Amino acid sequence: MATFRIKRYNPEKQPEPYYEDFDLDIPKGATLLDCINLIKWTKDGSLSYRMSCRSAICGSCGMKANGHALLACQRQADSLLDKDGTVTIEPLGNMKPIKDLVVDFKPFWDKVNKVQPYLQTSAEAPVGKERTQSPEQFRLIDDTSTCIMCGNCYSDCNTLEVDDNFLGPAALAKAQRFVCDSRDEKTLERVTELSKPGGIWDCTHCAECVERCPKPAQPFHRIKEIMTVALEEGVHNNNGARHALSFTRSVKASGRLNENQLPVESMGYFNIKGLLELVPVGLRMLLKGKIPPIFHKSIDDVKDVKRIYKELNQ
Amino acid sequence: MRAALEVCKDLDVALLTKVYPSRSHSGAAQGGIAASLGNSEDDSWEEHMFDTIKGGDYLSDQDAVEEYVKAAPNVIYELEHMGCIFSRTPDGKIAQRSFGGHSRPRACFSADRTGHAILHALHEQVMKHSRSIKVYSEWFMHSLVIEDQQCRGVVVSDVRTGAVEVIQAKAVVFATGGYGRAFQITTNAFASTADGVLAAFNSGIPLEDAEFVQFHPSGLYRQGILFSEAARGEGGYLLNGLGERFMEKYAPERMELAPRDIVARAEQSEIDAGRGVNGEDFIHLDLRHLGEARIMERLPQIRQLGIDFISVDCAKDPLPIQPTAHYSMGGIPTDKFGAVVVDAKGTRLNGFFAAGECACVSVHGANRLGTNSLLDAVVFGQRAGRSALEYAKNVASPSVNESREKTRVLSVFEDIFQREGSESYNDIRNEMKNIMTHNCGVFRDAEHLTQCIEKIQSLQVRYKKGKVTDKGRLFNTELYEIIELGNMLKMAEIISFAALARKESRGGHFRSDFPKRNDVDFLHHSLVYPTEGDGLELKTKPVVITRHQPAERTY
Numbered sequence: 111m112a113t114f115r116i117k118r119y120n121p122e123k124q125p126e127p128y129y130e131d132f133d134l135d136i137p138k139g140a141t142l143l144d145c146i147n148l149i150k151w152t153k154d155g156s157l158s159y160r161m162s163c164r165s166a167i168c169g170s171c172g173m174k175a176n177g178h179a180l181l182a183c184q185r186q187a188d189s190l191l192d193k194d195g196t197v198t199i200e201p202l203g204n205m206k207p208i209k210d211l212v213v214d215f216k217p218f219w220d221k222v223n224k225v226q227p228y229l230q231t232s233a234e235a236p237v238g239k240e241r242t243q244s245p246e247q248f249r250l251i252d253d254t255s256t257c258i259m260c261g262n263c264y265s266d267c268n269t270l271e272v273d274d275n276f277l278g279p280a281a282l283a284k285a286q287r288f289v290c291d292s293r294d295e296k297t298l299e300r301v302t303e304l305s306k307p308g309g310i311w312d313c314t315h316c317a318e319c320v321e322r323c324p325k326p327a328q329p330f331h332r333i334k335e336i337m338t339v340a341l342e343e344g345v346h347n348n349n350g351a352r353h354a355l356s357f358t359r360s361v362k363a364s365g366r367l368n369e370n371q372l373p374v375e376s377m378g379y380f381n382i383k384g385l386l387e388l389v390p391v392g393l394r395m396l397l398k399g400k401i402p403p404i405f406h407k408s409i410d411d412v413k414d415v416k417r418i419y420k421e422l423n424q
Numbered sequence: 425m426r427a428a429l430e431v432c433k434d435l436d437v438a439l440l441t442k443v444y445p446s447r448s449h450s451g452a453a454q455g456g457i458a459a460s461l462g463n464s465e466d467d468s469w470e471e472h473m474f475d476t477i478k479g480g481d482y483l484s485d486q487d488a489v490e491e492y493v494k495a496a497p498n499v500i501y502e503l504e505h506m507g508c509i510f511s512r513t514p515d516g517k518i519a520q521r522s523f524g525g526h527s528r529p530r531a532c533f534s535a536d537r538t539g540h541a542i543l544h545a546l547h548e549q550v551m552k553h554s555r556s557i558k559v560y561s562e563w564f565m566h567s568l569v570i571e572d573q574q575c576r577g578v579v580v581s582d583v584r585t586g587a588v589e590v591i592q593a594k595a596v597v598f599a600t601g602g603y604g605r606a607f608q609i610t611t612n613a614f615a616s617t618a619d620g621v622l623a624a625f626n627s628g629i630p631l632e633d634a635e636f637v638q639f640h641p642s643g644l645y646r647q648g649i650l651f652s653e654a655a656r657g658e659g660g661y662l663l664n665g666l667g668e669r670f671m672e673k674y675a676p677e678r679m680e681l682a683p684r685d686i687v688a689r690a691e692q693s694e695i696d697a698g699r700g701v702n703g704e705d706f707i708h709l710d711l712r713h714l715g716e717a718r719i720m721e722r723l724p725q726i727r728q729l730g731i732d733f734i735s736v737d738c739a740k741d742p743l744p745i746q747p748t749a750h751y752s753m754g755g756i757p758t759d760k761f762g763a764v765v766v767d768a769k770g771t772r773l774n775g776f777f778a779a780g781e782c783a784c785v786s787v788h789g790a791n792r793l794g795t796n797s798l799l800d801a802v803v804f805g806q807r808a809g810r811s812a813l814e815y816a817k818n819v820a821s822p823s824v825n826e827s828r829e830k831t832r833v834l835s836v837f838e839d840i841f842q843r844e845g846s847e848s849y850n851d852i853r854n855e856m857k858n859i860m861t862h863n864c865g866v867f868r869d870a871e872h873l874t875q876c877i878e879k880i881q882s883l884q885v886r887y888k889k890g891k892v893t894d895k896g897r898l899f900n901t902e903l904y905e906i907i908e909l910g911n912m913l914k915m916a917e918i919i920s921f922a923a924l925a926r927k928e929s930r931g932g933h934f935r936s937d938f939p940k941r942n943d944v945d946f947l948h949h950s951l952v953y954p955t956e957g958d959g960l961e962l963k964t965k966p967v968v969i970t971r972h973q974p975a976e977r978t979y
């Protein structure tokens with residue numbers, strides 16, 4: 111007998127959510143979705159959640175099990191039980207609950223819409239034939255095109271938890287789908303837009319979205335690919351790009367990070383307002399004795415570091 | 425969505441879905457979309473046409489098939505121009521592979537998620553045209569509004585709030601999918617519940633060729649989840665419990681790549697003869713000889729499905745599969761322009777159009793070939809959209825008595841909420857699915873079909889005494905599941921009614937008591953009409969034959 115501890119919420123009845131335990135014998139080979147269906151169909155019909163294809167392609171049944179987002183149809187239920195035979199089920203995070211496990215996807219879709227999620231070309235398409243694209247070019251967008259818009263990455267994104275303005279992993283993965291599509295002709299415009307606040311450089315690189323993605327789409331890797339294109343396209347006039355470039359330069363020059371130079375270079379030497387904003391932080395660090403050494407020293411084997419850069423053609 | 429993109433060129437569209445646009449079941453189509461591009465081998469629309477007609481066991485309307493296969497290459501190019509992702513040949517063209525019943529490698533594909541690629545490409549275009557296409561996600565369609573022999577809109581409700589509304593429209597296009605959920609073993613999504621076809625039927629529109637349900641040869645054992653035919657297209661073997669490639673006996677020439685009806689029957693015959701694996705109800709799909717690299721390149725999703733759902737890695741072990749209800753060849757009768765017709769003469773119901781699985785043009789006849797369904801959805805989606813646009817441009821805005829229409833749906837809600845019965849809807853649903861799979865499945869006969877109809881009718885009675893637990897308005901998925909079950913119970917009756925009447929075997933419909941095709945008596949489409957007092961009436965409609973006279977069908 112397993113216990114499914116499900117977070118219930120129905121504002122029509124009571125304003126606060128609560129947890130309800132359902133005991134169930136898990137049938138052999140049953141997925142989490144199978145079990146939740148059994149609970150709904152045999153124990154409590156009022157339990158609400160979304161589901162449709164039950165083969166991990168429609169993206170409807172995202173929810174949290176034991177604190178992490180997953181597709182309920184994709185996981186064997188018994189693999190989720192803790193030592194006491196319990197699994198805790200909650201709605202996806204970073205979105206407002208509507209009822210039980212159903213959350214409001216509006217902000218999610220609004221952000222997908224923001225990245226102009228469609229192919230943009232200026233040239234007329236060839237008549238009576240396809241545009242060509244090599245298998246190598248196809249591979250650049252192969253993984254990202256597996257995204258099913260389930261919202262699992264959005265749910266568990268650590269940046270979104272503190273910054274509503276962040277586009278989020280799914281929308282950025284969708285953006286990569288076009289940034290790296292050999293047929294799209296708005297690459298520069300796209301990476302310029304995506305380099306603004308709320309875009310690629312606001313990602314904290316925690317890679318939680320890679321862990322939660324049920325498909326090979328894996329947004330963080332796609333975000334890195336956009337960053338690479340943005341830097342290659344010369345879109346450097348923003349804190350994120352300056353930060354990345356300063357980081358690279360510092361390590362290349364000395365084998366370690368120049369923590370005094372980094373914030374200044376990230377802000378930009380001519381960004382007076384931004385630099386002034388750094389002053390109070392710097393003063394507080396000074397008072398707490400946390401200022402890095404004023405004179406930046408190289409590591410002993412900096413030659414080896416430079417050799418790595420050379421190997422990477424940088 | 426393809427239809428909406430056509431209409432939005434000149435008029436505004438409301439796109440209504442009970443899920444989200446990207447969650448429709450077209451996304452589950454894996455293997456490919458057919459078109460005679462000739463990118464990997466010479467091909468022609470004539471061959472595509474013949475394969476489709478032969479595959480459909482000569483029940484297809486050949487005038488429609490001709491236009492359909494001729495339109496194929498251009499709709500593929502249009503999809504590509506929209507941004508749809510396709511796997512490519514070394515010289516950058518759209519790659520094509522072999523598929524059951526097709527005599528040439530004709531399936532354009534995007535790895536093993538072609539439907540997903542097309543669905544998302546269309547959704548991208550819908551987002552691009554958001555000024556003229558307004559999307560209503562998670563709205564449920566209850567009924568058509570028909571006044572003076574014209575379709576004037578639909579009655580719908582918002583799943584989130586339970587609010588009932590009327591959407592008045594100059595034209596309505598249905599793309600509401602199939603009804604595989606009436607069966608126990610099915611590839612279909614939980615959403616594939618006959619809502620659209622039943623709404624049409626309840627308005628007096630007949631359903632065409634409802635008896636023809638396709639059973640896909642490779643459904644995951646017990647679950648029915650789809651393992652693409654592409655697995656066989658890429659060279660996979662089917663093995664019985666003795667380890668034999670049993671297709672030798674049934675289709676020596678095409679082997680595993682015979683059409684689906686033939687392969688599904690072969691599998692079921694092996695299973696029924698006790699030659700399933702370990703004597704159980706499944707056989708093996710063996711991909712091991714393809715090698716891990718090929719599997720990862722061409723069939724990655726299938727491999728992952730096996731690993732996730734049954735812990736079988738198809739690169740190392742064979743997959744347990746069985747026939748699974750997959751596709752409805754029948755549906756709402758339309759002409760080749762996507763306009764709904766209500767009789768054998770082709771009389772249109774003005775303002776109402778349908779495309780895709782919910783419609784019956786009929787291009788698939790008695791059995792659809794793999795990769796022809798995505799093509800159907802795109803070709804006839806476009807055509808239905810174009811027809812709707814032309815029609816709507818020349819018709820005045822409707823003025824529907826909304827409160828009367830709303831009241832009808834609200835009374836359905838109230839009826840369900842008021843039921844103080846003790847019957848479990850879950851039991852009724854399970855019994856229906858079980859009855860349909862065992863009495864109206866791969867093999868059928870008069871005795872089982874008669875029983876099937878009786879049992880389904882008794883379930884319809886029990887359905888009215890069901891027990892409801894959720895009487896709230898907010899995101900009440902129980903309410904919608906009950907409405908869907910009601911739709912499926914009626915559909916199940918219609919399928920078995922039409923199956924009982926067709927005393928022959930043709931394509932996906934196999935009668936053990938009439939194992940031969942009978943062109944003298946049954947070379948016609950069936951039309952099932954509703955009659956007074958919940959009854960059913962059968963009429964027929966001639967098949968359009970142009971280029972290919974019916975011939976024996978061997979592979």
